[in-house]
Every structure is written in structure tokens, then in C-alpha cells.
Amino acid sequence: MIIAEQKPMETIEEFIKDYKKVLFLGCAGCVTVCLAGGEKETDLLATSLRMKRELEGNPLETVTYTATRQCDPEYVDGIANYVEDVDCVVSLACGVGVQFVAEKYRNKIVFPALNTKFAGGTVEHGVWEERCGLCGDCILHKTGGICPIIRCSKSILNGPCGGSQDGVCEISKDVPCAWHLIVEHMKELGRLDMLMEVQPPKDWSTSRDGGPRKVVREDVKIDE
Amino acid sequence: MSKSKIERLFDQGEFVVSCEIGPPKSTDAEVIREYARMLKNHVDAANLTDCQTAIVRISSIASAWHCLEEGLEPIIQMTCRDRNRIAMQSDLLGAYSMGIRNILCLSGDHQKFGNHPTAKNVHDLDSMQLVNMVKRMKDEEEFCCGEKFKNHAPKDFFVGAVANPFADPFEWRVARLEKKIAAGARFIQTQCIFDTDRFVKFMDMVKERGLHKKCKIMAGVTPIKALGAAKYMKNNVAGITVPDELITRLEAANKAGGKDAVREEGIQICIEQIKMFKEIEGVAGVHIMAIAWEELVPRLVEESGLYPRPALKE
Amino acid sequence: MGDFEPKIVAFCCHYCAYSAADLAGSMRLQYSDNIRIVEMPCSGKTDQHVLLRAFEEGADGVYVAGCMEGDCHFLKGNFRGKKRVKQLKNILDQIGLGADRVEFYNLSAAMGPRFKEIADEFTERIRNLGPSPLNKSVKSSKGGDVA
Numbered sequence: 001m002i003i004a005e006q007k008p009m010e011t012i013e014e015f016i017k018d019y020k021k022v023l024f025l026g027c028a029g030c031v032t033v034c035l036a037g038g039e040k041e042t043d044l045l046a047t048s049l050r051m052k053r054e055l056e057g058n059p060l061e062t063v064t065y066t067a068t069r070q071c072d073p074e075y076v077d078g079i080a081n082y083v084e085d086v087d088c089v090v091s092l093a094c095g096v097g098v099q100f101v102a103e104k105y106r107n108k109i110v111f112p113a114l115n116t117k118f119a120g121g122t123v124e125h126g127v128w129e130e131r132c133g134l135c136g137d138c139i140l141h142k143t144g145g146i147c148p149i150i151r152c153s154k155s156i157l158n159g160p161c162g163g164s165q166d167g168v169c170e171i172s173k174d175v176p177c178a179w180h181l182i183v184e185h186m187k188e189l190g191r192l193d194m195l196m197e198v199q200p201p202k203d204w205s206t207s208r209d210g211g212p213r214k215v216v217r218e219d220v221k222i223d224e
Numbered sequence: 225m226s227k228s229k230i231e232r233l234f235d236q237g238e239f240v241v242s243c244e245i246g247p248p249k250s251t252d253a254e255v256i257r258e259y260a261r262m263l264k265n266h267v268d269a270a271n272l273t274d275c276q277t278a279i280v281r282i283s284s285i286a287s288a289w290h291c292l293e294e295g296l297e298p299i300i301q302m303t304c305r306d307r308n309r310i311a312m313q314s315d316l317l318g319a320y321s322m323g324i325r326n327i328l329c330l331s332g333d334h335q336k337f338g339n340h341p342t343a344k345n346v347h348d349l350d351s352m353q354l355v356n357m358v359k360r361m362k363d364e365e366e367f368c369c370g371e372k373f374k375n376h377a378p379k380d381f382f383v384g385a386v387a388n389p390f391a392d393p394f395e396w397r398v399a400r401l402e403k404k405i406a407a408g409a410r411f412i413q414t415q416c417i418f419d420t421d422r423f424v425k426f427m428d429m430v431k432e433r434g435l436h437k438k439c440k441i442m443a444g445v446t447p448i449k450a451l452g453a454a455k456y457m458k459n460n461v462a463g464i465t466v467p468d469e470l471i472t473r474l475e476a477a478n479k480a481g482g483k484d485a486v487r488e489e490g491i492q493i494c495i496e497q498i499k500m501f502k503e504i505e506g507v508a509g510v511h512i513m514a515i516a517w518e519e520l521v522p523r524l525v526e527e528s529g530l531y532p533r534p535a536l537k538e
Numbered sequence: 539m540g541d542f543e544p545k546i547v548a549f550c551c552h553y554c555a556y557s558a559a560d561l562a563g564s565m566r567l568q569y570s571d572n573i574r575i576v577e578m579p580c581s582g583k584t585d586q587h588v589l590l591r592a593f594e595e596g597a598d599g600v601y602v603a604g605c606m607e608g609d610c611h612f613l614k615g616n617f618r619g620k621k622r623v624k625q626l627k628n629i630l631d632q633i634g635l636g637a638d639r640v641e642f643y644n645l646s647a648a649m650g651p652r653f654k655e656i657a658d659e660f661t662e663r664i665r666n667l668g669p670s671p672l673n674k675s676v677k678s679s680k681g682g683d684v685a
Binding site for chain 1: 334335336341342343344345
Binding site for chain 1: 585586587590591593594629632633634635671672
């Protein structure tokens with residue numbers, strides 16, 4: 001899922017300082033699971049800012065709603081009545097949701113309440129880690145199911161580099177060396193031979209480098 | 225070493241002429257040196273492109289050094305595509321140490337168009353940020369991170385940028401130029417101009433904002449070699465507009481005398497444009513982009529009445 | 539300031555603090571009558587948003603009381619409640635209410651006197667802090683479709 005983290009409250013307060021009535025729009029998708037922008041977080045943020053503004057003598061009226069998914073037009077369409085009578089929208093979705101809402105409601109400015117961090121998962125309650133670099137051309141079959149594109153700080157395809165020591169990366173003792181993990185895992189699998197092949201330069205055109213990407217499935221498109 | 229020659233010529237109030245040299249896709253520096261010898265009396269400086277259209281070539285800095293050796297002042301182009309801020313600054317220091325003073329900052333063509341379409345692109349900085357980084361290196365004597373130079377800062381860089389009056393949205397182009405000037409650009413080379421009406425409009429907007437007084441604007445020109453090339457540019461190249469009248473003129477020439485006549489007509493059009501731009505208030509120079517037709521440049525300069533080139537006053 | 543009587547909401551765990559309040563009652567212990575008790579199934583059930591709304595609705599102070607560490611009926615609920623209160627303190631600081639207006643206490647069902655002590659101690663703390671800044675101004679804020 002997409003992992004996100006709330007921006008500092010002061011930042012969000014600054015965004016909306018000139019607006020009187022604001023929709024705080026949560027998302028019940030990934031950001032609910034990573035506890036960044038679900039119903040609870042949305043209510044907490046709205047209430048906090050409402051109280052803060054009250055104390056500052058600049059009362060704020062808030063409307064809160066949590067959409068099923070902000071990255072899906074049908075759910076974004078469904079919030080029209082909420083958006084209609086507010087001055088602006090604070091979206092607690094990932095960057096995708098913010099953009100879908102902004103595209104749909106062009107006469108309202110939409111502010112992001114979150115920083116969208118990465119594609120990852122929950123390793124324990126309250127701890128999320130990055131696992132996928134979204135490069136568009138998966139190579140996990142070559143690396144024991146461990147992604148060096150995103151988990152190696154240098155995205156090395158023929159690692160580990162000389163900065164790997166005691167299983168950790170040179171950038172920090174808290175960062176495991178992905179290539180150390182790959183080697184260990186391939187050893188367990190008895191397939192170290194697979195790592196002997198020199199990996200050629202990767203085709204990055206399927207990644208961000210090739211420009212904005214799109215997936216089209218003709219078989220599931222609904223033609224009106 | 226002091227200020228660049230073109231900076232001083234601009235300060236002298238001269239109408240500056242520059243051109244473009246595309247370095248070779250090999251180690252053959254003689255190509256560059258030959259062009260340099262051929263052009264050095266006809267232009268004030270020459271741009272050395274930085275792997276133009278994302279095709280690997282001799283680096284602009286190495287090419288610039290060959291030009292310097294031959295007595296032609298170089299303008300190095302630096303794109304944001306292939307290097308991060310660390311490599312860019314390192315290369316800038318190296319360039320300065322070799323006597324290179326002029327730098328033209330660009331985003332760079334996407335690698336999709338070149339011979340390594342599967343490469344990663346960097347774009348750590350954008351062209352605006354690159355302009356500002358060089359400005360800070362020279363004026364504030366600091367690196368991009370804010371750390372100060374202890375000594376020997378590249379104080380005499382002459383920072384240039386590009387502007388494209390033909391890209392969209394049109395109204396935003398002048399605003400963006402203003403931003404580049406605010407970021408530190410001291411001279412501007414425009415995209416090659418075919419649509420002179422639109423360029424005149426652009427310059428009017430430039431003058432409304434007084435931008436021509438804050439930096440030197442050089443109008444970009446390209447001689448058209450063939451009718452097919454003109455049509456291709458009209459229909460396929462983003463950010464270039466070719467007006468119908470121009471195509472009509474070339475077509476007429478084609479009917480009358482074939483390929484050679486088209487070529488000659490293209491040259492005449494280019495000369496007319498240069499003469500016209502010279503008379504537009506706020507245009508401080510002309511930049512001739514005759515890539516793969518560099519040998520034409522001396523003739524263009526001569527027939528536009530820009531030869532001999534002015535000397536530096538001491 | 540002298541006649542300021544703080545409004546305090548105490549979110550009390552059913553298994554300890556709430557029973558301790560009962561016990562304090564049966565023991566005829568006189569404790570601060572500024573306290574309004576809300577019974578919770580566990581101190582770990584107290585949502586930050588609910589505590590915050592208590593302030594918005596007029597509380598001058600709020601505390602959560604859960605079981606002794608290691609004795610939670612749900613094993614770890616009281617630790618979680620405590621962490622949430624700690625985080626809420628940050629939020630109160632950012633809002634401008636101040637971290638001291640919220641607290642977390644541990645006690646057991648047998649601690650009737652301790653319940654009284656906490657109630658009195660916290661009332662005194664809030665009395666010293668004065669009314670919540672939100673209660674000084676005329677309330678005009680409106681919530682949307684939140685409860």
C-alpha cells in the first residue's frame with residue numbers, strides 16, 4: 001500500500017489560514033491502514049485546528065468526511081455536496097487522492113495534509129517500511145524476493161557495494177544492506193549461482209524516468 | 225583570467241553574434257578544432273552543446289577547451305539531465321579552471337529522443353535552479369549547499385539561460401524569463417525563431433516588463449536547409465512554430481529551382497531575419513544554430529552585415 | 539480566579555479506576571466534586587479525538603485512569619492509553635491549551651483512597667492553571683458532521 005505521514009499541524013494551519021469553512025477529507029484506503037488519513041486522523045486534525053483557530057480568535061468551521069477512496073472517480077464524485085459549501089479542502093489522502101479531488105473540483109483549492117512517503121507495508125503496528133520502487137519492470141525473481149532498486153541506497157543491481165558491513169548499509173546502522181539480505185537468502189535457497197550473472201544496465205524507461213506512466217486494459221474498459 | 229569576452233562586448237554595447245558547434249560522437253577533437261578555426265573571426269563565441277538530443281558526444285567542457293586552444297571563445301551548455309548538483313558544481317569548477325567563463329543552463333532534451341532511451345534521467349536541479357546555483361557560486365561565493373568558498377570562487381562566470389517564445393502557454397513564457405533573470409541569468413538565447421510575428425509580440429511583452437534592460441537577449445536563428453526539414457519542424461518538433469508563409473516561400477523556390485534553390489532561399493530568409501532582429505529594440509545579439517551546417521555561418525554573418533566583428537576596447 | 543471551579547472529565551477504566559471510585563464512595567471518602575466520570579471498557583479504549591472533544595465542549599482538564607502496569611484486563615491496553623495521552627499532550631501544546639491539562643494515572647480497583655488523591659491533586663493542578671483558554675472566550679465554533 002501507499003504509506004503516508006501527516007504534515008506538521010502548523011503547516012496545515014498555514015495553508016488554510018485565510019479560509020473560514022474547510023472540508024477535511026479523509027480516505028478509507030491505504031492511509032487509513034497506515035493511520036495517516038483515515039476517519040480518526042481526519043477528526044483529530046479537524047478538531048485540533050478548530051480549537052487552535054478558536055483560541056487565535058479566527059474561528060474555523062470544519063466539515064469532515066472520509067471517502068471510500070479518493071483515487072477513484074466514483075467516490076470523488078460522491079463528495080460534491082461536501083465540497084460545494086466550503087471555502088477549501090484539506091485532503092488527508094495520498095498524493096493521488098489530492099490530485100483526483102483537485103481535478104474534479106476545479107473551483108476549490110485542495111491542500112495536502114499528508115506527505116506521501118512510499119510503497120511499503122506494516123512490519124509491526126506503528127512501523128512501516130518501503131518495499132517497492134515502482135520501477136515498472138520487476139526483477140524480484142533474480143534477487144530472492146528482495147528489491148535492490150529501492151532497498152539498496154544506490155539501487156545497485158550487482159551488489160553489495162564496498163559500503164556493506166555487518167549486514168548494514170554505509171548510510172546508517174539502521175538500514176540493512178539489501179544485497180547482504182539477498183546474498184543470505186539466495187544462499188539459503190542454494191541458488192547463489194543466480195547472482196553470478198552480470199546484470200546489464202536496467203531499462204529505466206518503464207520507471208519514472210520514461211515520463212508519466214499509464215496502464216490500459218482494453219478487455220476491462222467499459223465503452224459507453 | 226577576467227570576464228568573458230562576450231560579457232565585455234555586451235557591456236561595450238555591441239550586437240553580439242554566437243553560433244553553435246555540435247561535438248562529434250567520437251574522440252575526434254579535430255572536428256571541433258576545425259570548426260573553431262573556421263568560425264573564430266566571424267562569431268564572438270560558440271556554444272558547445274551538452275550531448276544534444278541526448279546523444280553521447282564529446283563533453284561540452286572538453287570541447288570548449290579545444291575551442292579555447294584555437295582562440296574561439298566557448299559557451300558551455302550544461303543540461304540537468306545527466307548530472308546531479310555535485311557533478312555539476314565539480315564540472316563547473318573544472319571548466320572555470322580551464323578558462324571557460326560562459327555557461328548556458330538548460331533542462332536538456334529527454335533521453336527518450338537520444339541513443340540511450342533506457343537511461344535514468346537526473347534532473348536533481350532544474351534549469352532555473354542551475355542558473356541560480358551558478359549565480360550564487362559567482363556572486364555569493366558559495367556552493368549550492370551554502371558552504372562558502374575559502375578562496376578562488378568562480379567569480380567571473382557569465383551565466384546564460386534559454387527562453388522559448390514558441391512554447392506554451394505563451395503568456396507564461398515572459399513570466400518565466402523574468403524568473404530566470406531573477407534567478408541570475410545575465411544573457412538569454414532564444415529557441416530558433418521562424419515565426420517572427422510571435423517573436424515581436426514576445427519582445428513587446430519583454431519590454432513591457434523591462435526585462436531587456438536586465439539581461440542581454442540573443443535571438444536564435446536557424447537556416448533552413450530543405451523543404452522537408454521545414455515541414456518536419458512545423459509538424460513534429462515541440463516548441464517550434466514554422467509559419468505557412470515561410471513554407472510557401474520555400475515551396476516556390478522548390479518549384480523554380482529544386483533543392484539548391486530551397487537551400488538558397490533558406491539562407492536568404494535567415495539573413496533577412498538576422499537583419500530584422502538587429503533592428504528590434506531589446507535584442508542584444510543573435511545566436512546562429514546551424515547544426516551540421518556550421519560552414520554556412522561565416523557567410524550568414526558577412527551577408528547580414530555583421531562582419532567584421534567588433535574588437536574589445538581596453 | 540478565586541471562584542474558579544474547574545470542569546474535569548475523568549475517563550476511568552471499568553476494571554480499576556471506575557471500581558476504585560465506587561470504593562471511594564462506599565468508604566465515604568470526600569473527593570473533588572469537579573470530576574465527571576466517564577466509564578470506559580479499558581483505558582486503552584480512550585481515543586485522542588474523544589479527549590480533545592471534551593476540551594472543546596468545555597472541560598478545563600481531562601485525565602485517563604487505567605490499571606496498574608502489568609495488571610491490564612486486556613494485557614496492554616493501559617500502556618497504549620498512556621502513549622496516546624502522551625501524544626495528546628503534544629497536540630495540546632500545538633493547539634495552545636498546554637500539555638498539563640491532560641494526564642494519565644494508574645491505579646487498581648482496591649485503591650479507593652488513591653482515587654480520591656488523584657481527583658483532588660488533578661483538580662488542584664487545573665485550579666492553578668486557571669480556566670481552559672477555550673472557556674475564556676465566547677464559544678462559537680461549530681463542528682461539521684462529527685458527533
